[in-house]
Amino acid sequence: MTSPTAELERRARLRRAMIATSGIYIAFAVLVVALAMISPAFRSPDNLVNIGRQVAILGIASSAMTFVIILGEIDLSVGAVASVSGVITALALSAGIGPLAIPVGLAVGAGFGLLNGLLIVYVAVPSFIATLVSFFIAQGLALTLTTGQTILFAADGFRLLFATGSVLGFSSAFIWLVLVFGLMGWLLARTRFGAHLYAIGGSQDNARMLGLAVDRMKIVIFTLAGALMGLVGMILIARIGNARADGAIGLEFDAIAAVVLGGTALGGGYGSILRTIVGVMLIGVMNNGLAILNVDFNTQQIIKGVLVIAVVLVDRWARNIKMN
Amino acid sequence: MIDARKTGVTTRLGLTAVAVLLSAIIASTSLVTAQDACLGTAEALHLTDAQKADLKSRNLRFGFLTNNISDDFSRTLVKGGEDYAAEVGVELIVNSADFDANTQLSQFDALVQQQVDGIFLTAVDAGSIGQAVRRANTADIPVFIVGGAPARGDVISVMNASSYQGSYDAGIALMDKIGTSNAKIAVLGIPFALQTIRDREKGILDAIGARGGQLISMQSDFSQDTLLQLATNVIQANEDLAGIFATWSLAVNAATEAVKQSGRDIPIAGYDSEAPGYAELASGSTPIVALSGQQAAVQGRAAIEGLAQAIFGATLCEEIITPNLLVTADNHKDMWPVQYPGTPAPWE
Numbered sequence: 001m002t003s004p005t006a007e008l009e010r011r012a013r014l015r016r017a018m019i020a021t022s023g024i025y026i027a028f029a030v031l032v033v034a035l036a037m038i039s040p041a042f043r044s045p046d047n048l049v050n051i052g053r054q055v056a057i058l059g060i061a062s063s064a065m066t067f068v069i070i071l072g073e074i075d076l077s078v079g080a081v082a083s084v085s086g087v088i089t090a091l092a093l094s095a096g097i098g099p100l101a102i103p104v105g106l107a108v109g110a111g112f113g114l115l116n117g118l119l120i121v122y123v124a125v126p127s128f129i130a131t132l133v134s135f136f137i138a139q140g141l142a143l144t145l146t147t148g149q150t151i152l153f154a155a156d157g158f159r160l161l162f163a164t165g166s167v168l169g170f171s172s173a174f175i176w177l178v179l180v181f182g183l184m185g186w187l188l189a190r191t192r193f194g195a196h197l198y199a200i201g202g203s204q205d206n207a208r209m210l211g212l213a214v215d216r217m218k219i220v221i222f223t224l225a226g227a228l229m230g231l232v233g234m235i236l237i238a239r240i241g242n243a244r245a246d247g248a249i250g251l252e253f254d255a256i257a258a259v260v261l262g263g264t265a266l267g268g269g270y271g272s273i274l275r276t277i278v279g280v281m282l283i284g285v286m287n288n289g290l291a292i293l294n295v296d297f298n299t300q301q302i303i304k305g306v307l308v309i310a311v312v313l314v315d316r317w318a319r320n321i322k323m324n
Numbered sequence: 325m326i327d328a329r330k331t332g333v334t335t336r337l338g339l340t341a342v343a344v345l346l347s348a349i350i351a352s353t354s355l356v357t358a359q360d361a362c363l364g365t366a367e368a369l370h371l372t373d374a375q376k377a378d379l380k381s382r383n384l385r386f387g388f389l390t391n392n393i394s395d396d397f398s399r400t401l402v403k404g405g406e407d408y409a410a411e412v413g414v415e416l417i418v419n420s421a422d423f424d425a426n427t428q429l430s431q432f433d434a435l436v437q438q439q440v441d442g443i444f445l446t447a448v449d450a451g452s453i454g455q456a457v458r459r460a461n462t463a464d465i466p467v468f469i470v471g472g473a474p475a476r477g478d479v480i481s482v483m484n485a486s487s488y489q490g491s492y493d494a495g496i497a498l499m500d501k502i503g504t505s506n507a508k509i510a511v512l513g514i515p516f517a518l519q520t521i522r523d524r525e526k527g528i529l530d531a532i533g534a535r536g537g538q539l540i541s542m543q544s545d546f547s548q549d550t551l552l553q554l555a556t557n558v559i560q561a562n563e564d565l566a567g568i569f570a571t572w573s574l575a576v577n578a579a580t581e582a583v584k585q586s587g588r589d590i591p592i593a594g595y596d597s598e599a600p601g602y603a604e605l606a607s608g609s610t611p612i613v614a615l616s617g618q619q620a621a622v623q624g625r626a627a628i629e630g631l632a633q634a635i636f637g638a639t640l641c642e643e644i645i646t647p648n649l650l651v652t653a654d655n656h657k658d659m660w661p662v663q664y665p666g667t668p669a670p671w672e
Contacts, residue, residue, distance in 0.1 A: 039561070041561040041562075042561075046560060047560050050556060053556075054557075057549065143393070146394075147399065148392075148396075148398065148399040149399060149599065150396070150577075150600050152599065152670055164585065236549060239549065239552060239581070240549065240552055240578065240581050241581060242577065244548065244574075246394050246547075247548065247549065248547075248549070250546075287553065287557075288553075291541075291554050291557035291558060291561070292557050292560065294540060294561065296542050297513075297542070297544040297545070298515070
């Protein structure tokens with residue numbers, strides 16, 4: 001039988017552990033409750049569906065970035081690859097090749113991802129440089145193909161499939177997001193592949209000594225991230241109905257912010273898709289809430305900065321409790 | 325009795341007043357004459373056949389720097405400049421800064437190093453280009469700029485579209501379409517600190533005020549996708565939203581798509597009439613009421629002509645305004661070839 005003191009200590013330890021892993025969730029909950037109390041428009045069911053649709057692009061990009069960051073690498077080509085994939089898909093749709101445009105778009109993204117992986121593994125350049133190379137090539141290719149013009153396309157079926165369609169009230173873009181989160185979360189948490197990814201991200205030298213295929217993992221992860229950027233590019237053009245060379249430029253920074261905000265370590269070896277989901281939702285809810293409250297752009301930037309640092313501090317406070 | 329001293333003083337004062345008045349009249353007349361002497365419109369910059377022939381014999385090289393080439397305005401501006409340069413035998417060195425002020429500075433300095441005969445630019449940041457403009461002044465290279473005067477250095481003129489008037493006219497068209505007083509309007513824009521953007525915003529705010537409307541939201545971003553999100557959120561949050569005004573091309577696209585996806589009947593007006601906007605107007609069922617279009621091709625040609633006029637010794641006025649077009653569903657077919665000459669229409 002445990003003594004009352006031991007029982008109290010056990011409960012306190014449990015409480016500390018819960019807080020330690022929930023800092024980000026607490027911050028998210030506080031933000032949602034605050035916005036729901038302030039604005040009736042925010043808490044309307046339509047708006048929740050609206051938020052789901054709006055976070056689809058950032059969510060898919062962030063799930064790809066989570067894998068890359070857990071691997072201990074970085075991908076700066078995300079926005080440019082999504083843009084060029086969208087542009088090439090739109091051109092393919094305009095050319096009248098129909099559903100074949102979809103594998104074309106995915107292949108463009110995967111191709112750039114493969115290029116990133118090959119440059120990192122076989123040319124031995126850091127991912128920062130390799131993905132910067134891809135960023136420039138993808139951006140240049142998109143500008144060349146569009147000659148700076150907005151590419152219009154008429155493909156209602158394509159738009160319904162990737163963004164504007166609806167199943168049980170949820171937009172197709174959101175359903176793609178759920179599928180990607182589900183697949184990536186399962187891969188990371190429930191498979192040997194995920195375990196190897198954590199191990200390699202934690203220490204590449206140790207992983208090599210254990211006989212893990214580090215180089216192959218890098219190529220696979222970057223190719224997978226590229227293919228997901230192909231999907232992002234298609235959702236992007238399906239949402240707005242046109243394609244532009246600068247369609248997703250800057251997406252990489254938002255994705256990195258969402259992943260890091262969620263608590264995934266930039267050094268690699270630690271993180272989860274669930275945490276990234278919360279990071280993505282935090283950004284999505286923040287953007288939606290501030291616009292719904294009709295806060296002007298300049299003030300929004302200040303509030304976002306303050307909220308982000310508040311979330312980071314809450315998370316750090318929670319981790320300190322665990323360490324103590 | 326009349327005081328002679330007082331009379332003398334009065335007379336002197338009277339004469340002085342007359343002299344001052346005459347001087348003021350002469351000064352203002354000379355000012356008006358000087359103003360008349362300067363070239364102040366795109367039409368006034370047109371070259372005569374003799375000047376064109378002279379230009380061809382000189383083998384001139386002009387630099388043509390744009391802040392980006394990813395929108396229809398910049399693309400048409402460059403095309404207008406290139407077409408006319410080819411016509412008058414001027415070699416054109418074109419470069420885009422992709423919205424990076426440092427890149428544009430390097431490109432500008434490279435042109436000065438090459439000793440080109442003139443530089444035309446749409447500045448990313450008119451403030452930061454000033455030092456480079458000074459270097460061009462030292463090298464006797466005329467500089468012609470779009471958007472706003474640089475903080476330092478001398479330019480031959482500043483060319484601007486009629487941002488305020490264009491925005492005001494489109495805004496009035498929107499308010500008249502809504503037709504009710506106290507209509508709630510949202511503005512979707514771009515967070516750029518350029519004078520043209522401020523003028524566009526002032527134009528729509530004045531139009532809203534003139535028709536007794538009310539501004540309820542002002543959102544802005546650089547990304548089309550983010551603008552779509554913002555427009556969707558604003559529509560979602562304001563059940564009584566009566567209209568949206570978009571201050572630039574991507575905001576027009578985003579607002580249009582957001583209104584269509586909402587299924588609500590919210591009219592839109594905007595600044596910038598590019599291909600997607602024209603395609604919408606041509607579709608026959610669009611929330612767009614009117615778009616104010618800049619004449620980029622006219623500005624591109626005026627860029628070459630302005631530099632040539634400066635080389636020929638003419639004086640350009642401090643500011644050259646090119647009028648905007650008000651594009652609607654009724655006139656879009658006539659406006660397209662005026663705004664984008666030689667370019668196939670999006671509905672063809």
